Amino acid sequence: MYEQLVQPIIGMGYKECCWSTVRTEVIMNLKMDLHTHTLASGHAYSTLEENIRAAKERGLQYYGISDHAVGMPGAAHTFYFMNMRIIPREIHGMKVLRGVEANIVNYQGQIDMVPESLRFIDYVIASAHIPCLKPGTVDEHMSAYIGAMENPKVNIIGHPDDTRYPVDYEQLALAAKKNNVMLEVNNTSLNPNGFRVNARENIINMLKMCKKHEVDIILGSDAHISPLVGEFGYAMEILTEMDFPEELVINCYPEKFLELIGFTK
Numbered sequence: 001m002y003e004q005l006v007q008p009i010i011g012m013g014y015k016e017c018c019w020s021t022v023r024t025e026v027i028m029n030l031k032m033d034l035h036t037h038t039l040a041s042g043h044a045y046s047t048l049e050e051n052i053r054a055a056k057e058r059g060l061q062y063y064g065i066s067d068h069a070v071g072m073p074g075a076a077h078t079f080y081f082m083n084m085r086i087i088p089r090e091i092h093g094m095k096v097l098r099g100v101e102a103n104i105v106n107y108q109g110q111i112d113m114v115p116e117s118l119r120f121i122d123y124v125i126a127s128a129h130i131p132c133l134k135p136g137t138v139d140e141h142m143s144a145y146i147g148a149m150e151n152p153k154v155n156i157i158g159h160p161d162d163t164r165y166p167v168d169y170e171q172l173a174l175a176a177k178k179n180n181v182m183l184e185v186n187n188t189s190l191n192p193n194g195f196r197v198n199a200r201e202n203i204i205n206m207l208k209m210c211k212k213h214e215v216d217i218i219l220g221s222d223a224h225i226s227p228l229v230g231e232f233g234y235a236m237e238i239l240t241e242m243d244f245p246e247e248l249v250i251n252c253y254p255e256k257f258l259e260l261i262g263f264t265k
């Protein structure tokens with residue numbers, strides 16, 4: 001009774017056909033992907049231009065570039081981020097945001113981006129990665145994430161679903177709300193062939209807490225190659241199963257995100 005023929009849904013990449021039959025109350029108009037990598041990350045395979053064309057094919061309105069910051073082996077030099085101001089605001093009709101996926105480097109939540117390199121960057125994703133942060137206790141991970149959230153430059157916590165960094169999801173959701181930071185549902189973490197084991201269970205627990213406390217979330221493809229830009233299929237399956245409220249999914253409300261990051265250009 002909930003099903004009817006609907007328009008194709010941006011981000012429902014797991015549906016290969018143009019017309020999908022889905023539950024109408026979970027239709028979401030996902031307009032942006034802010035977690036993507038280019039060749040500059042050192043272990044990704046597409047150019048900025050290829051990613052933008054892929055985002056356009058997906059029907060997105062906003063594409064965000066978020067290469068790994070300097071602490072990740074093989075990542076770009078600080079100058080790469082300092083020069084991001086030359087990236088046009090619109091390329092091939094796609095609105096482009098300049099971001100970075102910074103590494104959380106200690107349990108105080110410091111990130112590996114100096115203020116000069118953040119000057120021309122619109123938004124920051126802060127993530128825990130094995131080469132940059134040693135796994136510790138739940139308290140230490142909470143301190144690291146909360147410390148990062150308290151940094152006014154940080155807007156998103158990337159893939160807080162990693163079993164190697166266990167956390168208290170209720171406290172994490174409350175801290176995100178308090179600091180106006182979004183928790184990411186990372187589509188790559190949910191890939192059954194991925195390396196983040198138990199990500200699905202962790203994401204479900206996180207989303208339960210975000211729903212309970214009305215905390216904004218953001219879907220990120222974490223694409224390391226252009227065909228995966230804007231791919232949110234695994235994430236959407238979970239949101240659908242949970243009847244997660246669209247009002248809390250920031251990808252549907254780019255204006256709200258732009259306001260949050262103080263975007264005025």
Ligand SMILES: [Zn+2]
Pocket residue numbers: 101127129158159
């Ligand atoms: Zn990451």
Ligand SMILES: [Zn+2]
Pocket residue numbers: 035036037101222
């Ligand atoms: Zn990433």
